[in-house]
Amino acid sequence: MDVRETTLQELLGGPKQYLVPLYQRPYAWQGRQRDRLWSDILELAETRRSNPGTTHFMGSLVLSTGAIVPTGMEFLVVDGQQRLTTLSILLCALRDYLRIHQKDQPMLAESIHEQYIADRFKPGDGRLKLLPTQADRDAFRAVVDGAVGADSTSGVGQAYSFFRRALELADDPEDPHDIERIREAVLGGLSFVSITARDEDNVYRIFESLNNTGLRLTQGDLVRNYLFMRLSSRGESVYSSWWLPMQQRLSTEDLELIFWLDAVADEPLLKQGDIYSYQQSRLAKMDDEQILAEIERFSRLSEQLAVIREPSLEPEPGLRKHLQRLAEWGSTTTVPLTLRLLARRAAGTSSADEVTGALAAIESYIVRRTLGGRPGQGLNRTILQACAVIDDGPVDQVLLDYFSTGRKYFATDAQIRESIRTQPFYLRGLRTQQKLILKWVQESLNPKEPVDVDKSTIEHILPQTLTPEWRTALERELGDDESVDEVHEQLVHQLGNLTLTGYNSELSNRSFESKQTDYLNSSYSALNRRVLEASSWGREQILERDEWFADRIIEQWSGPNERIEPDTPGRDWSLVHQAIMAIPAGRWSSYGDVAALIGTHPVPLGNHLSSVPVAGAHRVLQGGGTISPGFRWLDADDDRDPRVVLEEEGLLFAPNGVADEAARISTAGLAELIGLVAEGLEGTDTTDRTFLGQLSSANPPSIVHGVTALFDAWEDLGGSVEFGSNREISAFMTSPRRVGAEKSYWPFTVYPISGNVEVVFQYLRDRPPFDEVELREAFRARLNAVEGVSLPASRIDKRPSFPIEVFREPAAREQIVDALQWFIDQLPGEASAQESAA
Known part of the structure; x- marks a missing residue:
């Protein structure tokens, strides 16, 4: 057995091929996993600007050595194929982005292709560094080869399209090195623990061991333990005077959160999982008296956090109004800055009027920025970095000036x-x-x-x-x-x-x-x-x-300081680029549909597309569904007929040259495709993006992670997650559909705002074999064995619930997954091929 830390560059470089066994399930990552990975990569690339050695741990890869062939070594991927496939697709998207936008340096793109994607000197599938399971091979080959249908509606195609759009959005025209930093972060900054063994049975035992984790202390527990370890004999009196009131004042989640809110104001990129290491490093430099002062400071901060959570506690009417509005707005990003402002008021270093003015400036900035149609990217960092400037003078004027400078998109009256x-x-x-x-x-x-x-x-x-x-x-x-x-x-x-x-x-x-x-x-x-x-x-x-x-x-809502000259960029075409790249093969949109997305008209849009390379621009047609007579490929040597290309992609045309109206994507549809409307368009299907938005706004990150981890495990069992359409978007954990089964089954419904997990005994009683009360009782007993779950016997025909907080603890999640596996095992009918692979 070989266990070592490695990077994607090391894994994919050299004469190696990674084979996903045919018994593995097909590629299954959805939007939430891709979003999370991309966010981590962007943070890593930014952090590596000042700390080049920083890495981001991607987990373990469990491999089994295959054949040693003349062209290199083969490995079977037992665990980690979803991550490895996703990152390979990302490398393809990065290669294609560089091919279009950095034509003057063609070796940048080709080095990615030949070192980490495919070996041009090897024949057939032997050239591929990663060979997915058979169900994904056609789609993956299209992505590798840049062929027609690379951005298909398959899971592989959707991932490719997502990363192409994400790269477009991440590329700042004023920063010539940002894409290079992303490339280096992906290849050299994502770290894995590679576990390789020759004995396949041994590999599976390792895999099982890695996925059995015990109950762990929270980050808040670790900080508390460190603080009171330092105080030794004085700990009891300090606990009674300062810690216990704070503990009674805040929920368990907010008690942990306050250490992160305090830290993230100074370290905007700090993750909640790194709270303890950051605070311990800072506190280690202090003597005992300073430690005591820190506990007092944390306790006083908890008083301010309680006011932020419940603005009615604030006696000043003006201040209370802005606190209430920021709470209604629902952005957790404003909380660290608000916490700092209220702490200044409590300490007497800023007056109530100044803090009221500062909160009004924050409110005006986010409202005007929203109305100005600016993308949300960068807003979080802008507000967090404001924490560093509020000590420079009267906080109301300082914040107004801060939001008014540079490219922060504080919209003027005009x-x-x-x-x-x-x-x-x-x-x-x-x-x-x-x-x-x-x-x-x-x-x-x-x-x-x-x-x-x-x-x-x-x-x-x-x-x-x-x-x-x-x-x-x-x-x-x-x-x-x-x-x-x-x-x-x-x-x-x-x-x-x-x-x-x-x-x-x-x-x-x-x-x-x-x-x-x-x-x-x-x-x-x-x-x-x-x-x-x-x-x-x-x-x-x-x-x-x-x-x-x-x-x-x-x-x-007052505008920016007019005495400060803003950094005003030209028209932002990034949303247009994203929308066009999101149009899948076989679909089309019109110049008018796309132009309306940013409030322009078809003519300037057409002029823009005639001079800027945008993947998929040939899928933008005239309003009547015909190809524009003036359409030209940007490559002067490209003589393909655009209609032939569109037909090869699956778009149907009538004899008169009009594209199928049913394949048209409207402005609203484009907005949905690129996630412009975060809570879904009313009257249309709601996506998991809406559910996660509500989940994130109503719960701390630890619970968000717990829910998404459970969903991942559920999908690993062959299940799926579907979403409701009410104001609170519920998530239905739907069981794998068995061959020959007449009904669908779902054990849980998860509610992100109210924080309940409903066990739907009421529906199960009409679905054999769960129409037998003994089987429902057996399921209830398995769930009740989980700490925090208490489903009463009197509700065996109803829809009892347990708190969503249960999902936060790994040990509890493991027990729930075991209960869900038992649940699936009871389902009637034969297991599908996908379920068997899972």
């Missing part, structure tokens, strides 16, 4: 007006945050009409689906060379066309006069006043209401 007039507000950001902006505008005009966001939905006045009546109304306003569909796409998602209602599904696409009647009886009179005064509803009225909204927003 930019707010332009964005509201042109940007599709409904297709940007979290749906709850969109509703909050509408709510706060309403309440600023009429505080006596409070808005219940939970019971409200966003209503399109001009409907998303045009009826003949609405289409006729728009036709009256058309200019030369305009179509109803193009104008509708430009207007429908603008802020001026949106309002709040409690009965969205009832209004739908009814006539304007019918909607006015309902708005008249609505509790949102201030928000709807201009709608009620209008005799009709079209472009003129929407643009006028855009201006009305701009006035209210500029008045309510």
Whole structure:
């Protein structure tokens, strides 16, 4: 047995090939795993700028030596094939990105291909550094060879498309070395423990041992233990005076979180799993008196965190209002900075008025940035780094100046007006945050009409689906060379066309006069006043209401310091690039659909695409579904017929050259593809991205990790996770579908906000063999053996629940996975091939 630490560069370099055995399940990573990996890689690349030796541990690879052939050594991948496959796909995406964007240095791309992807001197599949299981080989070969269908709808194709878009977004035009840092981080910074053995049985015993972990102390436990170890005999009195009140004041999660919030203000890249090592290193330099002072400081910080969690505890009205709004906004990123500000107020180094002004500056910045349509990337770091500047003067002025300098996208009044007039507000950001902006505008005009966001939905006045009546109304306003569909796409998602209602599904696409009647009886009179005064509803009225909204927003949320010259970049085309690259093979979108995504028009978009290389640009057609007569490949030597290319990808054309309308992706569909709307479009299917957004906003990182780890284990058993469509997005853990089984089964439903895991005995009682109460009792007993789970016998025909916190502990997760395996073993029918592989 050979056990050693290694890197991807070392693993894939040289004459080696990694074979995924045919009994392994196909490639199965989904969005949440790819997002997590990419986030880790970006953090690693950034950290390695100042600490080049930093690595990120990717876990173990369990390998078995295969044949020694003339062309090198073969290894069977027993555990780790999902990670190895994903990283190989990422290398292909990186190679292709470099081929397009760094043509002056072709060896950068080719060195990745020939050293880590494929050996051009070997024939057939023997050239591939990684050979996936048979089900994935066609898709993987297409990615390796850059062939038609590389960005297919298969799991491999989706991963490739994701990384191509991610690289586009990560490439800062002003930083010539950022992609190179990512390449170095992937190849040299991701570390593995490689466990290789010749005896395959031994390999599986190692694999089982690695996946059996015991109950571990939390990071908060470790910090507490260290602090009181240092205090020795004085520990008891300090515990009673300072620690116990803090422990009673905060939840277990917040008690751990406070050590991270304190640290991340100084170390923005610090992960929650590194709390103890960071705090221990800092505390080790202190004497006993300083340790005592630290415990007192942590206890006082806990008082401020309690106020952040429950703003009603704050006596100052102005301060309380901004704390409440930041809490409603739901961004955990603002908490470290808010904690520092409240601590300054408590210590007397900043006045209540200054802190109120500072919180108002934070609120204005995030609201204006959202309305300005800027991408969320970089926002977290900008706010965390603000912690380092608040000691430089009056905190309200210091923060306003800080947000106003550099490229932080603090939208000016003119930019707010332009964005509201042109940007599709409904297709940007979290749906709850969109509703909050509408709510706060309403309440600023009429505080006596409070808005219940939970019971409200966003209503399109001009409907998303045009009826003949609405289409006729728009036709009256058309200019030369305009179509109803193009104008509708430009207007429908603008802020001026949106309002709040409690009965969205009832209004739908009814006539304007019918909607006015309902708005008249609505509790949102201030928000709807201009709608009620209008005799009709079209472009003129929407643009006028855009201006009305701009006035209210500029008045309510102050802009940047006008004395500071902002660093104003040109038009941001990154969203367009992402959207085009996300169009899968066999689908198309129009210039108008894509242009509406950033509030521009088809002509400037066409001009941009004629000069900038964007993968998939040939899938953007004219509004009628025809190829633009002016379309040219950027490579002057490329003489392919674009229609032939599109047909090879699976897109159907009518004899008159019009693409299949059913394969068209609208602006809203593009926004969904690239995750622009984080809570899903109302009226469409909801994705796991929505669930994870709610899970992350309502729970500490340790629980988020626990839930995602359980989902991963469930998928390893052959199951899947499906998602509901209510306001709180539930996750259904659906069992593998057995051959010959007539019904579907799911043991759990997970609720991310309320924090409950529902055991659905009520549904199981109608599904053999769980219609036998003895079998449900056996399942209940297995679950009740897990610490923190207590399902009463009286609820054996109901839907009892246990807290989501149970998933946080590895030992508890292991017991639950065992119970789920037992559950699957009871299912009727024959196991499918996928389940058998799992």
